Amino acid sequence: MEEIYKKSAEIIKNADALLIGAGAGIGVDSGLPDFRGTEGFWKAYPPIAKLGISFEEMANPSWFDANPRLAWAFYGHRFNLYKNTVPHKGFDILLQIARQMKAGYFVFTSNVDGQFQKAGFDESKIYEIHGSINHLQCTTPCKNEIWEAGFDKILLDEEKFEAVGELPLCPNCGELARPNILMFGDWSWISKRSSIQGRVYNEWIQKLNNENSKLVIIELGAGTNVPSVRHNSQQMVRNLDASLIRINPRESKVPENQIGLPVGSLEAMEKIYKFL
Numbered sequence: 001m002e003e004i005y006k007k008s009a010e011i012i013k014n015a016d017a018l019l020i021g022a023g024a025g026i027g028v029d030s031g032l033p034d035f036r037g038t039e040g041f042w043k044a045y046p047p048i049a050k051l052g053i054s055f056e057e058m059a060n061p062s063w064f065d066a067n068p069r070l071a072w073a074f075y076g077h078r079f080n081l082y083k084n085t086v087p088h089k090g091f092d093i094l095l096q097i098a099r100q101m102k103a104g105y106f107v108f109t110s111n112v113d114g115q116f117q118k119a120g121f122d123e124s125k126i127y128e129i130h131g132s133i134n135h136l137q138c139t140t141p142c143k144n145e146i147w148e149a150g151f152d153k154i155l156l157d158e159e160k161f162e163a164v165g166e167l168p169l170c171p172n173c174g175e176l177a178r179p180n181i182l183m184f185g186d187w188s189w190i191s192k193r194s195s196i197q198g199r200v201y202n203e204w205i206q207k208l209n210n211e212n213s214k215l216v217i218i219e220l221g222a223g224t225n226v227p228s229v230r231h232n233s234q235q236m237v238r239n240l241d242a243s244l245i246r247i248n249p250r251e252s253k254v255p256e257n258q259i260g261l262p263v264g265s266l267e268a269m270e271k272i273y274k275f276l
Contacts, residue, residue: 009275025221076154
């Protein structure tokens with residue numbers, strides 16, 4: 001493995017630009033729960049286990065109509081958890097690498113937790129493809145508008161697993177607000193913010209292509225269950241002849257001539273950093 005870490009470091013040293021692809025697994029070393037499979041989800045949320053609801057069923061906008069206090073208990077718990085989480089040292093290492101790239105960097109993530117912003121990454125260089133828990137929208141929606149969550153915490157009754165007190169409301173129409181996150185079966189997600197991020201990202205990729213810049217992709221904790229991040233990484237390997245370093249303890253399989261590291265994000269970044 002030492003040789004693979006050394007080879008990874010050499011590829012990074014020789015690159016002009018860095019693309020960080022991040023899935024939910026990157027947060028495990030920060031203490032965030034792994035929702036992998038129904039059992040993993042229920043372990044993180046015992047009250048939802050009693051109801052027998054899966055992650056896919058719970059992460060559905062219909063709950064904001066059917067049971068708004070349960071819906072906001074689920075997303076409020078996640079909001080509180082992410083607010084209190086400190087990004088692990090692997091984020092710092094990634095940021096140090098990113099800042100040394102002469103053609104810049106970008107983060108492509110399916111995570112909605114805002115951990116990259118918290119770790120010091122430039123807001124304008126992050127593409128959150130599924131939205132952000134730190135931004136809200138109207139449940140209706142009455143307008144094509146998104147706003148920052150203007151609170152630090154959602155109050156919860158942990159035993160009943162319901163949000164208590166006033167729930168977030170839309171400032172335009174007074175209807176219930178919801179996180180600006182793409183959920184399962186979601187036809188009312190406002191994609192405006194993510195679309196703008198996507199445009200900036202695509203312009204950066206086009207610039208790298210035009211200038212024939214050497215791109216390295218460090219992908220962390222992106223699984224095959226929701227494969228958006230993996231697909232993007234592999235598309236860049238094909239289209240830009242990029243080098244891929246895939247870090248995933250369970251799903252590290254890579255295309256030919258790329259690097260797969262079957263370890264956690266923090267361990268991999270610390271081992272690679274020793275050779276940089």
